[in-house]
Amino acid sequence: MSEEEGLPLAKPVVGVPEEQLVAEVLRSGHLSLGPRVIEFERLFAEFVGARFAAAVSSGTAGLHLALRAVGVGDGDEVITSPFSFVASANVALYERARPVFADIDPVTLNLDPAAAEAAITARTRALLPVHIFGYPADMPAFERIAARHGLGIVEDACEALGAIHADGRAVGARGNPAVFGFYANKQITTGEGGMVTLGDPDMKARIDSERNQGRAPDMGWLDHDRLGFNYRLSDIACAIGIAQMARLKGLLKARALVAGYYRDALAGIEGLDLPCEDQGGNRRGWFVFVVQLQRGVDRDGIVRRLAELGIQSKPYLPAIHLMSFYRERFGRREGEFPVCEDVAARSLALPFYPGLGEGEVERVAEALRSACGR
């Protein structure tokens, strides 16, 4: 939907600095495997407080390489959240491993550590918690479980740039491979793109090699010593990312401001649950503003009524295990993960991006109030 048609769900903030840096890359002729990749990685690792970062072509590519790096392979099981974007489960299938779902916490909407531990079998190889909607997953609990059972951890931080754990460390700084995404709706965007932050130099070398067709840095152009992929992020994309990093703090603040407008404007709508407040020192990195409608409300009707008023909204997120591919391939059915299914049936994403004005948020709130009241 264009701006003229109403309020879109998301809108990236890009401008002159991006254009200038991209123009420089184009003039340099070094469009891929060049210095902008290294610079973007350095800036990103520094911001997050991670030892290393590896730029990749998407969040999905990063999750795939991170799972390989922690040793997931044929026949393994990876425990993850059914309340996520489908990529976090699909990546296990790329390695002929099986995504095993466990239910979520009804407040944070993140994978529930106790449910994850209960799902461990002799085949479990890794845990893949997702920092959903930018709210930090309970990593200390997952790290204890992983240590007890000898498992790897990959963090899906695709929605969580700017999120902070209770101990003050940023999401992505704990040393586990953590994967960020730069699709156009994310906190920063490179159009498409991703970044893996991590603490282990051998894993960093492996990911660098596997994103580049399995070539080590000291090897010749057409020599490859392992299986790899083309998961590179171009210097053009990295130049956009570098410009976005320069405004990241402002972008995060602007998102938090819009979230504050929503909290005020939506207060008091009967039966409407808002995203959980930050708890116990954890801080959300704002990505989307998703509300939970009252049980039994006609969500599709509300989406239609908001659209009539020029406001985009979207059921978000659907439960992964109930998607047709997962039903057909794995025989998944309703009732397996009741918390996730309840949340997924009631969730609605509202327009949310830096620069959305207080008046516009109030207009969305008014429209939602009237739509819910009908």
Ligand SMILES: Cc1ncc(COP(=O)(O)O)c(C=O)c1O
């Ligand atoms: C939770 C989550 N995981 C994974 C991804 C995949 O990232 P990408 O679209 O960059 O491949 C996304 C992005 O939409 C996401 O939100």
